[in-house]
Amino acid sequence: MVFKEKSIRVFAPATVANVACGFDVLGFALQELGDIITLTKTETQHIEISEISGAPNLSKDAKSNVVGVAVQAMLDELGSTQGLSIKIEKGVKPGSGIGSSAASSAGAVVAANRLLNAGFTEIDMIRFAMEGERLASGAAHADNVAPSILGGFTLVRSLEPLDVIRLNTPPNLFCAIVHPQIEVKTADAREVLNKNVSLKNAVIQWGNVGGLVAGLFLNDYKLIGRSMQDVIAEPLRSSLIPYFYEVKKAAIESGALGCSISGSGPSIFALCEGRKSAERSVTEMSKVFENSGIPFKVYVSGINQEGAKQL
Amino acid sequence: MVFKEKSIRVFAPATVANVACGFDVLGFALQELGDIITLTKTETQHIEISEISGAPNLSKDAKSNVVGVAVQAMLDELGSTQGLSIKIEKGVKPGSGIGSSAASSAGAVVAANRLLNAGFTEIDMIRFAMEGERLASGAAHADNVAPSILGGFTLVRSLEPLDVIRLNTPPNLFCAIVHPQIEVKTADAREVLNKNVSLKNAVIQWGNVGGLVAGLFLNDYKLIGRSMQDVIAEPLRSSLIPYFYEVKKAAIESGALGCSISGSGPSIFALCEGRKSAERSVTEMSKVFENSGIPFKVYVSGINQEGAKQL
Numbered sequence: 091m092v093f094k095e096k097s098i099r100v101f102a103p104a105t106v107a108n109v110a111c112g113f114d115v116l117g118f119a120l121q122e123l124g125d126i127i128t129l130t131k132t133e134t135q136h137i138e139i140s141e142i143s144g145a146p147n148l149s150k151d152a153k154s155n156v157v158g159v160a161v162q163a164m165l166d167e168l169g170s171t172q173g174l175s176i177k178i179e180k181g182v183k184p185g186s187g188i189g190s191s192a193a194s195s196a197g198a199v200v201a202a203n204r205l206l207n208a209g210f211t212e213i214d215m216i217r218f219a220m221e222g223e224r225l226a227s228g229a230a231h232a233d234n235v236a237p238s239i240l241g242g243f244t245l246v247r248s249l250e251p252l253d254v255i256r257l258n259t260p261p262n263l264f265c266a267i268v269h270p271q272i273e274v275k276t277a278d279a280r281e282v283l284n285k286n287v288s289l290k291n292a293v294i295q296w297g298n299v300g301g302l303v304a305g306l307f308l309n310d311y312k313l314i315g316r317s318m319q320d321v322i323a324e325p326l327r328s329s330l331i332p333y334f335y336e337v338k339k340a341a342i343e344s345g346a347l348g349c350s351i352s353g354s355g356p357s358i359f360a361l362c363e364g365r366k367s368a369e370r371s372v373t374e375m376s377k378v379f380e381n382s383g384i385p386f387k388v389y390v391s392g393i394n395q396e397g398a399k400q401l
Numbered sequence: 402m403v404f405k406e407k408s409i410r411v412f413a414p415a416t417v418a419n420v421a422c423g424f425d426v427l428g429f430a431l432q433e434l435g436d437i438i439t440l441t442k443t444e445t446q447h448i449e450i451s452e453i454s455g456a457p458n459l460s461k462d463a464k465s466n467v468v469g470v471a472v473q474a475m476l477d478e479l480g481s482t483q484g485l486s487i488k489i490e491k492g493v494k495p496g497s498g499i500g501s502s503a504a505s506s507a508g509a510v511v512a513a514n515r516l517l518n519a520g521f522t523e524i525d526m527i528r529f530a531m532e533g534e535r536l537a538s539g540a541a542h543a544d545n546v547a548p549s550i551l552g553g554f555t556l557v558r559s560l561e562p563l564d565v566i567r568l569n570t571p572p573n574l575f576c577a578i579v580h581p582q583i584e585v586k587t588a589d590a591r592e593v594l595n596k597n598v599s600l601k602n603a604v605i606q607w608g609n610v611g612g613l614v615a616g617l618f619l620n621d622y623k624l625i626g627r628s629m630q631d632v633i634a635e636p637l638r639s640s641l642i643p644y645f646y647e648v649k650k651a652a653i654e655s656g657a658l659g660c661s662i663s664g665s666g667p668s669i670f671a672l673c674e675g676r677k678s679a680e681r682s683v684t685e686m687s688k689v690f691e692n693s694g695i696p697f698k699v700y701v702s703g704i705n706q707e708g709a710k711q712l
Contacts, residue, residue, distance in 0.1 A: 115608040247612035247628060248605070255615050255624065286597045289633070294559070296607035297426040300614045301558035304566050307618035313566065317558060322600070 097130040098205045102197030102398035103241070104182040105189035106265065106359050107233040110318035110350035111298035115246045119237040119394035120188065120265060126179040126401065127157065127197035129205050134173035137161055144180030145190075152176075156222030160195040161202045163221040168208055183387075186269050187357035192234030195222030200239060200398040215239050217252055227276040234353065241397030243306055259393045260309040264368035266346065267389040268337060268375045269357040274330045279354030282326045291321045311347055311363040318348025318361065331356050336378045344374040365390065408441040409516045413508030413709035414552070415493040416500035417576065417670050418544035421629035421661035422609035426557045430548040430705035431499065431576060437490040437712065438468065438508035440516050445484035448472055455491030456501075463487075467533030471506040472513045474532040479519055494698075497580050498668040503545030506533030511550060511709040526550050528563055538587040545664065552708030554617055570704045571620040575679035577657065578700040579648060579686045580668040585641045590665030593637045602632045622658055622674040629659025629672065642667050647689045655685040676701065 103124040109116040132138070137152040152158025157176055165172060176198060182190040199219045203210050210218070219235035236244040236254045243257040287295075301317030304310070328334040331351065337358050341349035345367050346360035358375065362368035368390045379386040414435040420427040443449070448463040463469030468487055476483060487509060493501040510530045514521050521529070530546035547555040547565045554568040598606075612628030615621070639645040642662065648669050652660035656678050657671035669686065673679035679701045690697040 112607070112611065114604045115611060245608070245611045245615060247608045247615075247624075253612070253627060255612060255619075257615055258618070283600060285600055287600050287603055289594060289596055289598050292598055292603040292606065292633070293425045295603065296423070296610040297556070297558045299607040300423065300426055300556045300610045301564070301566060303611045303614040304556060304558075304568055304618070307569070307615070308566075313558075316564060322603070 092207050093204050095205070097128065098201045099126060099128045099401045100197045100201040100398055101126050101401050102193045102200065102238050103394040104193050105234045105237045107189060107353040108320070108323065108351070109302065110320045110324070110348055111295055111302055112245070113320065113323045114231060114233055115299070116243065116302065117233040117237040118243040118259070119241050119397060120389070121392035121394045123188070123389055123391060124181050125193040125197050126181065127194060127201050128177040129198065129201040130175045131205065132173035132175050135171040137174045137176065139178065140175045141177045142180065143178070145184050148178070148180070148184060156191045156195045156226050157198040159225045160219050160222035161198050163218040164199060164202050164208065164210065168206065170206065172206060174202070185273055187274065187351070187353045187355045188267065188269070189234035189238060189353065191222060191226035192219065192238050195219040196235050196238035196398050204400060212239060213252055213254060216254055229280070237397070239397050241395045242393060245303065257303060258307045259395060260306060260311060260314070262364055263311070263393055264362050264365045265391050265393065266341065266360040266362055266368040266372035266375060267352065267357050267391070268372060268379065269387045270331065270379055271385040271387070272332070272356050274355040276354045279327050279330060282330065283323060284326070287322055294321050314361060315347030318350060320350055324350055327351055327355055331358065332384065333378050333382055334358060337375045340374040340378055341371045344371045346371040365392070403518050404515050406516070408439065409512045410437060410439045410712045411508045411512040411709055412437050412712050413504045413511065413549050414705040415504050416545045416548045418500065418664040419631070419634065419662070420613065421631045421635070421659055422606055422613055424631065424634045425542060425544055426610070427554065427613065428544040428548040429554040429570070430552050430708060431700070432703035432705045434499070434700055434702060435492050436504040436508050437492065438505060438512050439488040440509065440512040441486045442516065443484035443486050446482040448485045448487065450489065451486045452488045453491065454489070456495050459489070459491070459495060467502045467506045467537050468509040470536045471530050471533035472509050474529040475510060475513050475519065475521065479517065481517065483517060485513070496584055498585065498662070498664040498666045499578065499580070500545035500549060500664065502533060502537035503530065503549050506530040507546050507549035507709050515711060523550060524563060524565060527565055540591070548708070550708050552706045553704060556614065568614060569618045570706060571617060571622060571625070573675055574622070574704055575673050575676045576702050576704065577652065577671040577673055577679040577683035577686060578663065578668050578702070579683065579690065580698045581642065581690055582696040582698070583643070583667050585666040587665045590638050590641060593641065594634060595637070598633055605630070605632050625672060626658030629661060631661055635661055638662055638666055642669065643695065644689050644693055645669060648686045651685040651689055652682045655682045657682040676703070
């Protein structure tokens with residue numbers, strides 16, 4: 091079916107990368123949160139960003155904004171000089187750690203693929219959106235753009251060659267997120283990691299990755315919870331997030347399956363069985379920041395199963 | 402149902418541990434190969450090994466044989482001094498790398514649990530059999546005893562606390578094994594590994610562990626194959642196995658999904674879609690050793706789904 095409109099509007103979900111044990115490989119999409127990207131064909135031969143709402147500090151220069159870079163990567167591969175005007179409605183605050191740049195890149199690429207009838211596969215679209223991630227963080231990682239485009243839980247099995255697997259999503263899984271309004275730069279969060287890890291810890295980590303993937307396919311909520319352990323990134327990155335362990339303790343004690351840092355932070359997420367459990371956890375997690383005086387936002391969300399979609 | 406006989410005979414399958422990417426966590430059981438353990442109650446208050454066939458060099462001292470040690474661990478926890486006579490029929494040659502000691506330990510523990518109506522859980526039995534592994538290799542690992550007891554593919558998510566997950570087994574998966582008749586001591590195979598690994602390689606490894614587990618649940622044979630990559634142990638351990646990479650090349654070129662070292666070697670295994678594919682691969686893999694003059698044995702086997710069972 092050929093898409094004949096001059097304009098298209100796409101919603102792309104926010105995402106939680108790493109999911110505790112799966113540093114750089116696992117991620118999932120959030121149901122209720124995300125960015126809206128509107129693409130309109132123009133008579134020019136360049137990409138322009140016409141409007142950004144919800145994030146005053148983002149660049150409107152198409153070469154300095156992830157959206158422009160991701161779409162340009164697609165146009166380059168198409169050999170197209172189609173002019174495009176892009177409107178960005180940010181539902182995800184930049185720097186929150188729930189895939190703000192990825193949602194914009196993913197939405198823009200999915201929109202462009204449809205608007206231009208380009209016919210690229212999902213893996214191609216992930217590849218283009220990764221160019222946005224390269225601009226945002228210096229590394230073309232896929233653990234946020236993959237779930238934003240595909241929906242559900244995704245595994246980036248390999249970056250070279252790019253191989254992304256859509257995992258199963260247990261039906262009653264919900265996510266509680268607390269976002270303290272502090273800045274954690276992705277570059278700093280990468281810097282704090284060690285370049286080498288002990289084989290012992292690596293084995294613990296890949297045992298848990300295997301356990302989490304198995305838990306998702308088995309709809310085994312308790313196994314998912316037991317597998318949400320990160321002995322590699324969390325022990326180091328938690329130093330960048332005040333009260334992290336207090337929040338984690340509150341989540342677990344209130345019944346969450348597991349709790350860790352969302353992506354490179356500062357958002358802290360918990361996975362829960364059932365919406366009520368997630369609401370209970372987010373309440374208890376919030377209390378830590380309430381008492382500390384750090385401003386914060388909270389979200390309770392199901393898992394988005396569709397990925398980026400036309401509105 | 403109470404078991405009232407004085408004697409019991411149990412078959413426990415040989416196993417392939419690690420499965421390429423899953424060092425120390427993944428393993429599966431072989432259909433046609435294994436040990437048979439016969440336990441008989443005696444009027445003494447000690448364990449004696451009455452007979453060993455198929456492996457002339459194994460100790461008949463119950464304290465120096467994995468079978469005696471594993472059963473003693475169970476008796477100790479029971480607080481029992483029941484005398485037992487144990488007959489061991491080795492179908493798996495010690496030092497082959499396909500779980501010889503584990504098959505004996507697993508068979509003995511499953512037999513004792515039934516004979517004594519002890520009522521231990523599978524996880525308890527794995528724990529006792531691990532004491533046999535501790536004697537055999539100095540480390541109480543579970544990646545061979547778990548699949549020998551449970552059958553199918555297993556994941557040792559965690560050793561402390563012990564947490565073992567039974568994974569799915571795709572119906573048309575077969576295994577080709579070539580066992581060159583050389584000695585690789587488990588201790589040497591451990592010694593050759595680095596105590597630290599790069600975070601980059603660790604991420605590659607746990608991406609593949611996730612991919613392999615997903616491939617098993619999705620019955621996706623190609624994904625299983627793509628995930629059978631080991632950047633941690635195989636590059637180092639392959640130095641202990643002459644012609645390893647030639648054998649691996651022969652396996653892949655003849656259509657195997659993937660090929661790696663079984664456990665700590667020297668056996669080399671390939672996973673294949675269909676028995677015919679496995680037979681083709683084992684033929685091509687064999688040719689390498691035929692040409693080299695190294696004596697070898699070959700096996701083609703389905704995946705054992707039952708685990709250790711009473712005969």
